[in-house]
Amino acid sequence: MVNEDLQATIHSLHHDLASGAILPNESGDCLGVIMQDFLRSNPLFNSIETLHNRRENLSERPSASRDFAQFICKMNHLKNLTLSGSYHDDFYTTLSSMTSTTKIETLCDMYENLNERPSASRDFAQFICKMNHLKKLALDGSYHDDFYTTLSSMTSTTKIETLHDGCKNLNERPSASRDFAQFICKMNHLKNLTLSGSYHDDFYSTSLSMASTTQIETLCDMYENLKERPSASRDFAQFICKMNHLKNLTLSGSYHDDFYSTSLSMASTTKIETLHGGFKNLNERPSASRDFAQFICKMNHLKNLTLSGSYHDDFYSTSLSMASTTQIETLHGGFKNLNERPSASRDFAQFICKMNHLKNLTLSGSYHDDFYSTSLSMASTTQIEILHHNDDLRERPSASRDLALFICKMNRLKNLTLNGSYHDDFFSTSSSVASTVKDDCNTSSTVTDLTVTDRTLEGWQDCGSMFDIVERITIHVWCTIRCDVIQRIHLPAATELTIQTDKYATQPASLHDDPTSLPNALCKVSPQLVMVTLRNINIGNDQTERMIQAFRSSDCFKHLRTLRFLRCGTDESFDSSCIDSNGEHKITVDIVHGKPLGKWS
Structure with a gap:
């Protein structure tokens, strides 16, 4: 909170200056004077760890620029x-002269246009290079050639x-x-x-x-x-393959066919373990x-592969023909x-099932539906232990049935996440197969860890005993979760249950119903629960206290030992007396105070 208050004060100072609420001194500037006074009079300012200067225009104000630079370096x-923002040249000169005093570890420069300002560019480059603690640098401005010469x-x-x-403007600057x-x-x-x-072609050849000589372990090329540049494409491909320490590679740009042929010719030399390919334009390029x-x-070292984008059918048929040679352990297909492509779908399904690792x-x-039918036909050959599925099959009964059977027939599957939407046939098939296999004194599924979203649960129906041996259940919530939705899933062997905000949600999730009704809903999921966890759910002190009392007064949970509330909006004013163990069942309550964390935070 201290940092937030200080940032708000700085923002207020900028607003007052812009609006005229604070009048300038005789020299025409008061920003730096005020900030220096605050540094002397308010020791809390010296505790600032993060500063974002938003679009301040000091380009015609040398005194304020100097003072602001000193303010930065003296924190x-x-x-x-x-x-x-935009700053006078004196801002950069002052920064450069005081570099050794800074403790800055992360610097992000945005929007500034120095491409016609050689002196400021040189000084800024020196500031960057002389900072003893700088570990992370982001450059999104425009700079004079002298900036790059000085950096080098x-x-x-x-x-x-x-x-x-x-930097978007180096393509014409060799x-x-x-x-x-x-x-x-x-x-x-x-x-x-x-x-x-x-960048100019000379960037790639150099x-x-x-x-x-590079020490780079992670490279991400975006946009x-x-x-239309074969020479640059070839050079970039060779650069990638010749880096001795490169382990993680992300490619999201557009490349000439020579990039792919060159990469192929050097594939065996790479040390890459993780590859993310996000090409959008290969669907009409069979050779590439x-x-x-x-x-x-x-x-030889590739273990983790993420594929998104568009590829020609030849990509899938070629992958299939070489599936047994891969060392890939983790695959994300997006x-x-x-x-609408049955052949490519069949080939991709076979590629998945034939990968030995x-x-x-x-x-x-x-x-396409053929993906699911092909996967089903080869389910018993897979080595897959973790499956995360996210596809909309609500209007596709055949694909839904095949997916249910595929899940049941994977002999090594332990961890399953269902994040899609499914036709009723998914559930009826699951129930039917589970019942049939159970009659034969066997288990219908090897899944012990199940994750579902609240959206998936809204269409959930009885799966029979398909998930009878699930021990841990996690429910990801996008917005608000209702108790009648939670209790749709029945997992008689589950001992651990977690409800948490989905990591892609734009705001922390909450409970729709009175918190005291949650224990009854969870009892219908599984009366064998030993641990219940709420993570990043926005409930606050009062609802948390009431929920704890409801769990402790319930007669349903004979085995419940631990309740955990992790960043659920509680704070230090929470009544700690309600978390003391109650005599009969001795339920332990663990609380990590704080606001829910996620994309919004």
């Missing part, structure tokens, strides 16, 4: 700085481990591109690199010439358009699709356009 605890000349002094570059490439390759501590700008499929299958599978795209 003893400042760790994270974001600059999104001072590379060895930096401690930067993570660099995100979003000198700056070469210097920036050298800066990247000569940084001794750089481990994580994200490129989301536009990077290639120095590839073996770059090289599809085939080469990329072979590249994937020939990488294809959105296979629902695949343990963890996420299906979050749209697939």
Whole structure:
């Protein structure tokens, strides 16, 4: 709260200055004077760790720029700085002169236009390179060539481990591109690199010439358009394959076919363990699709693969032909356009089932019915232990039936997440198969950990004994969860239940009903519960206290030992007397105070 209050005070100062509520001094500026006074008179200002200067325009105010730069450098605890304003050259000169006093670890520069300002560019580059504690740097402004020359000349002094570059105007600047490439390759501590700008061909040729010197372990290339640039594409492919320490690669740009053929020719040399391919434009490019499929299958160290985007049918047929050679253990398929492509869907299903090392599978795209029927026919051959499914099958009875059977027939499946929507036939098939197998004195499913969303539960029907051996159940909530929805699922062997806000939700979830009705709903899920956890659910002190009392007064739970409330909106004013163990059942209550965490926080 201290940081939030201080940030609000700074924002208020900026507002008052802009509105005229605070009058300037004789020199025309008062921003820096006020800030320096606050530093002297309010010791709390020295505890600021994060500062975001939002669109302040000091470009014509040298005195204020100098004072603001000193203010930044004199804050003893400042760790994270974001600059999104416009500043006079004196701002950068002052920063450079006081660099050694800063404790800044993360710097983000946004929007500033220095491409016609060589002096400011040089000073800013020196500020970056001389900061002893700087670990993370994001550049999203425009800079003069001297910025890049200075960076290159001072590379060895930096401690930067993570660099995100979003400069969009280097594609016509060969000198700056070469210097920036050298800066990247000569940084001794750089481990994580994200490129989301536009660069001249010389950037790629220079990077290639120095590839073996880099320490980069994670590379993310976003948005770059090289599809009409064969030379740059070839050089970039070689740069990737020649980096000795590269383990994690994300490709989301557009590349010439030569990129894929070059990558393929060097696939066996790579050390890449994790690959995310998000190509949007390969569906009409059979050659590139085939080469990329072979590249994937020939990488000896590749363990984790995420595929999204669009690919030609040849990608899937080629992948299938080489499935047994892969070392992939985790696969995330996010294809959105296979629902009208039966051949590609069949090939992808076979690729999945024929991978000898695949343990963890996420299906979050749209697939033709043939995908599900093919998967079913090969279910017993899979090594999959974890399955996450997210597809809309509400109007597809055949696919729903095949999915239910696929789940039942996977011999090694332990952890199942159902995040989609399903036709009634999914549930009736599950129930029928479970009943049939149970009559034969066997178990219908090997699943011990089940995760469902509240959206999935809204259409849930009885699955018979399909999930009879599930021990742990997690319910992900998008907005509000109702007790009548929770109790639709019956898991007689479940001993642990968690209700939490879904990680993709835009706000913390809450309970629709009176909190005292939750115990009765959970009793219908499983009376064998030993632990109940609520995580990142917005309920607060009063509802939490009432819920605890309701659980303790319930006669349903004979085995319940632990209630956990993790960041559910409680705070230090919570009545701690209600969490003391009650004599008969000795239910222990664990609480981690704080606001729910998620995308919104």
